[in-house]
Amino acid sequence: MQAIDLIRALLQAPALLSWQNAVMIAAGLILIYLAVAKDYEPVLLLPIGFGAILANLPLTGITEGEGLLAVLREAGVANELFPLLIFVGIGALTDFGPLLENPRMALLGAAGQFGIYVTLLLALLLGFPLRQAASIGIIGAIDGPTAIYVANKLAPEMLGAIAVAAYSYMSLVPIIQPPIMRLLTTEKERRVPMPYTRRPISKTARILFPIVTTLVVSLVSPQASPLIATLMLGNLLRESGVVDRLRMAAQNEIANVTTLLLGLAIGGTMNGELFIRVETLYILGIGLLAFVMDTVGGLLFGKLMYLLSRRQFNPLIGAAGISAFPMSARIVQRVGQEADYRNFLLMHAMGANTAGQLGSVVAGGVLLALVTQILGG
Amino acid sequence: MQAIDLIRALLQAPALLSWQNAVMIAAGLILIYLAVAKDYEPVLLLPIGFGAILANLPLTGITEGEGLLAVLREAGVANELFPLLIFVGIGALTDFGPLLENPRMALLGAAGQFGIYVTLLLALLLGFPLRQAASIGIIGAIDGPTAIYVANKLAPEMLGAIAVAAYSYMSLVPIIQPPIMRLLTTEKERRVPMPYTRRPISKTARILFPIVTTLVVSLVSPQASPLIATLMLGNLLRESGVVDRLRMAAQNEIANVTTLLLGLAIGGTMNGELFIRVETLYILGIGLLAFVMDTVGGLLFGKLMYLLSRRQFNPLIGAAGISAFPMSARIVQRVGQEADYRNFLLMHAMGANTAGQLGSVVAGGVLLALVTQILGG
Amino acid sequence: MQAIDLIRALLQAPALLSWQNAVMIAAGLILIYLAVAKDYEPVLLLPIGFGAILANLPLTGITEGEGLLAVLREAGVANELFPLLIFVGIGALTDFGPLLENPRMALLGAAGQFGIYVTLLLALLLGFPLRQAASIGIIGAIDGPTAIYVANKLAPEMLGAIAVAAYSYMSLVPIIQPPIMRLLTTEKERRVPMPYTRRPISKTARILFPIVTTLVVSLVSPQASPLIATLMLGNLLRESGVVDRLRMAAQNEIANVTTLLLGLAIGGTMNGELFIRVETLYILGIGLLAFVMDTVGGLLFGKLMYLLSRRQFNPLIGAAGISAFPMSARIVQRVGQEADYRNFLLMHAMGANTAGQLGSVVAGGVLLALVTQILGG
Amino acid sequence: MPTDLLVGLQISLAGLAVTFLVLGLLTLIIRLLRWIFPAASARPAPKEAQPEAMTEQQREETAAALAVAVSLLENQPKRPDGDPALGKLLEP
Amino acid sequence: MPTDLLVGLQISLAGLAVTFLVLGLLTLIIRLLRWIFPAASARPAPKEAQPEAMTEQQREETAAALAVAVSLLENQPKRPDGDPALGKLLEP
């Protein structure tokens, strides 16, 4: 064999690049573009996009055997380690104070999961089997780790699309929510003033909150236990005040390293041959609907509270009952101020927003339990 | 099946909560209370307590298969990775200078392991088989990573109780040691002044110390090699002065992340059905005795040195020969000053205290070797 | 069995220490000496040296089964995870700006790999089989992670020696390169002034560079894909400017922790019985030649550019086409200034130097592909 | 298909119900926690997370520092100047 | 042995050729990137990596701060002094 033959034999990869690969590489580039130019959840979409590119380059072996992306998938996605570790970091970063001050906001966190079920039904109507329909529905949790956790258990073949949808739509909060909020509420409703009086919460209550929440949610919905437990563990590290070393490790080292590796591994599942099918388009489309219906659910529940409270409750706050924290609370503040510049809804909306995070986890666990039960029995 | 039946089927977990689970959840809460309110080794007892709670919530699957706590146990406890990595961090944080300045303090680090053997004998008397008795004895090392390392090799079923005992009793140093010190020494002994003259140690000697110690301990006691090697590697990173990046990584990132995950994984072994038995009470009780006997051994050896040195040696320093660093050195300083306010025993006690750390590791390795040999032959 | 017999049975390790073990322990001490006293790549040579010592202490079990070094080897060397993660960190630290400003410098990064092939041929002449000869040749990449990656795939039994050679010789840049530079260039050539005009590079071009490079290199040389992809991922984290959390995690936490563990694991492969053989001496000797021939190749190509550019190109810059970044660029600057104190070659040499990093990765992947193809077909 | 949808509807109803149930429970829990552990009368200055042992430690370090001072005064000829490395060694 | 060496020579030739090819391609790519995406006319001040959302966020925080100020002025008897914890809560 001559050197020239060797070279020719070497240069096989371009010929093996299928059109599906090319499309997915383009999709990866778009994700990176959205991350960099549009700042759409860049810490996840950039690694996912890069991983998607790598997964579609022929002959690299990077997604198989002991290839890098296969190793990362085994180490942290298949066993759900990475999303759970990220939740420890999120918990360490989240201040549940606004919710502790306004406990009635908790119910909005349930209403904001409405889209999960609408989506589930629509997916069933479109012919998806139950476990796939539920996985699509979970996009309505608008919560990356929860979506990854549930999808990986019920329909791992859809993991890439669902993760991308969950994280992308989280970034679309400032674009999608305001028109829905204006459509579903009247000017009068949006102008309802809600005075905010800070209520001090004792340190003991702050420390017991994550522990008791873990106990109650785990007992009522055991399948949600790993999710709620890690989120609450992070919060306990934060509120206990005696383990700052661990809190910093959780919110920095653990969260950052894991986020990078999780993003790469998820991108690594997006091989064109598996990914490019009409189902993927459905997933992305229905996922968007899930998000819209979450907002609708939250707003309608907000309107109910408006009525029940004799017009003392600004229904806009309902839109913050999704888990996109703290973006949707900020949107509520902004839209509320448009109606009346003196409106200060932020702290109320923060309460609803953290409740939305809890609601997403609970809904994810409950959905997992229900589907497992039905399919198992 | 109706929605109401689904819900009913879902809510099974509370009914499955056994009294053992409830007791262990209470125990987990107590550990968290001790960590937060009493500051008892919070970086370990808080994660252990939280892990113990999680391990006793029914149907979560978090300790089995690919559940989070099972994954962490496999990744870092079964193979001893986590305690060894923590030792790298401890070594990077420990200044052996006081011991290098006062090498005769080294022997006190051997005397401070006395409790290990008293406990071992007592456990044999109480009917524990040898490998369990030795694991209980290792609580007398009063050193978390060593205790976890040895117990995991000899009696993994006792890991949770032994780790909890080791870390809890480390925290009790300020409560338990002073009365024993006052009981076993006379006022006259406690007042012995020990002038401290700082002796400069060359950088070369400081750098060679961890290397030579690794060589000697490994050759004399190969089973102690992983423990001493990681502790000394950390110290070499520190003293070499040329790898600050690695030193910081060892004492921060590696130590913190590993501590959190190790604590969770150990808590995860504390399932009520396995944990609640009379043996556990014995372990906790005898472990406390181990700690007391360590202090006694150290003090008696200190009194021997007092006599041999013609009353130039303050026997209180012997109490610092355990590995609870730097707490017991501080206690020695405090009790010494009670007797004579001019007493400055801290630096001497620091020497004995770092020797206690070495002694614990050596004693752990030797015990492991001896038991393995007897059981194997 | 009496206590004294037990002790005697315990103290077997010193008798089992073979002369090979003793030699390797001495070698480990020399590596640590070079790291600490000579500052030769201490972040790697110190852990490698320490690991080599541990691997040669009898009966510790630290390199077998679930021993620490075996666990680390499995976790990050066998699957190439650690070198690739280190590359993410290196990419995050590398500014490819000088290369983007002077793209013609890229070719010097190819010329600087000349030694790989000279070495490969020499090793074949000396009777090494192809896969070993190629692994020895890869020392000529003068790039630690690349050498480890390739050697682990082609000749894992040589991993220790090759890694040590690659990192040691990287440190010898300031000693070895200057005489060769003076020998192969004339005073007149060395005095060629190269004015440096900073050319602004748009942010878009900076961001697209790592992505397009990944695509092109992966398509032309798929076996190089994991290496180039991780290097470029790190650079994308850096240049994108939107994921500073991830960039810091890559260049600090990930790089530092991985470097420490990789060094230990590689040292752990250097057991005397396997390591001490005449081949090892050959490897170390030929490796040094590889380095010299890289420099020669770079300089000769520099002289070619000198001629082609009508004496506008300073051939010294060619010596920076190896991957020892940024040491060789600094050497070029220094030797250039010796000839004419007004010479400012640093930025040009930086361009060639970063190109050398890319060239090393490409050459490594190409070599892997060619050898795999020949041996497979 | 209709069966599937029926199952889906039941899941949706059950899921929404349990989610509201849990979040409702959390409302009660929060009220309960606030009732059992009320904040101190006036709003307390935000207590920085300082474990008790820190003050314990500080006390001991002060004691040690005093001891050093006394010892320095008494041994002045032997130890002419303060040891800058001591502070480091006293660190936990 | 000669066969081996021949193979080695071919590998060397092929390897060097492909390496030069790839690095040559990179030269072209860089020129292309610079041509398609030239830097803005004058050298721009190094644009610090500030994602758009940050300014978005800043705008909102300013709005919120103003709202707080207005609300404070209007409710002065009820809330006598500014709340030092508010700034923390406003953080993302």
Place this chain on the structure above:
Amino acid sequence: MPTDLLVGLQISLAGLAVTFLVLGLLTLIIRLLRWIFPAASARPAPKEAQPEAMTEQQREETAAALAVAVSLLENQPKRPDGDPALGKLLEP
């Protein structure tokens, strides 16, 4: 049972003996190390961990900085102002 206890006693004796032996060895080792590598006569100022290459590097950077300065002076019309990004590029 008595056998077990006897074994335990032997383990205890052997264990204590070896532990004292090893710690005793360490005492000797420390004395030996201090004897072979004594600290420099007067107590040296604590030498901060500065690898040699750093000063090497600093020397080169000074040289580079001088070169830049000269080059700037000579090319003043072409490059009107100092380049703020240069310092960054000179970093290792």
